Amino acid sequence: MRCLLDTHTFLWSVSDSANLSSTARGLIRDIGNEPLLSIASLWEIAIKLSVGKLDLDVTFLELAVEIPTKPRLGSLPITPLHLDIVARLPLHHRDPLDRLLVAQCLAEQMAIVSIDTALDDYGVERLW
Numbered sequence: 001m002r003c004l005l006d007t008h009t010f011l012w013s014v015s016d017s018a019n020l021s022s023t024a025r026g027l028i029r030d031i032g033n034e035p036l037l038s039i040a041s042l043w044e045i046a047i048k049l050s051v052g053k054l055d056l057d058v059t060f061l062e063l064a065v066e067i068p069t070k071p072r073l074g075s076l077p078i079t080p081l082h083l084d085i086v087a088r089l090p091l092h093h094r095d096p097l098d099r100l101l102v103a104q105c106l107a108e109q110m111a112i113v114s115i116d117t118a119l120d121d122y123g124v125e126r127l128w
Contacts, residue, residue: 001027002033002036002111003034003110003127004108004111004112005028005113005114006115006116006119009114011045013071014067015057021128024113027113027127035074036075040100042064081107083103090122092118093122102122106122110125111126112124114126
């Protein structure tokens with residue numbers, strides 16, 4: 001199953017946080033699945049680092065380049081189709097990066113792995 005990791009899901013998975021649900025952990029570890037990380041999530045992490053809202057035990061480049069290859073995370077680019085969907089989404093959720101993740105899931109017909117119940121209003125399959 002192809003699934004998109006929300007930013008917090010990715011961060012919790014690489015830090016082996018207890019905040020990560022057992023379902024999410026299993027989805028990421030299952031070799032039959034194809035977990036993906038959006039470039040939007042890396043952008044969100046970079047923004048949070050630059051404004052002091054996030055601290056990491058590794059450099060941004062280690063997190064963005066080296067770590068995703070270890071649990072076999074694929075990368076999902078942002079396409080014009082994704083942005084077209086964002087332009088038409090209702091404002092159920094005000095976070096523009098979360099809205100982009102929803103649009104990517106809708107365009108690519110995949111679930112999102114997220115604790116954020118506000119995403120449910122968009123009709124995207126949310127796994128947690």
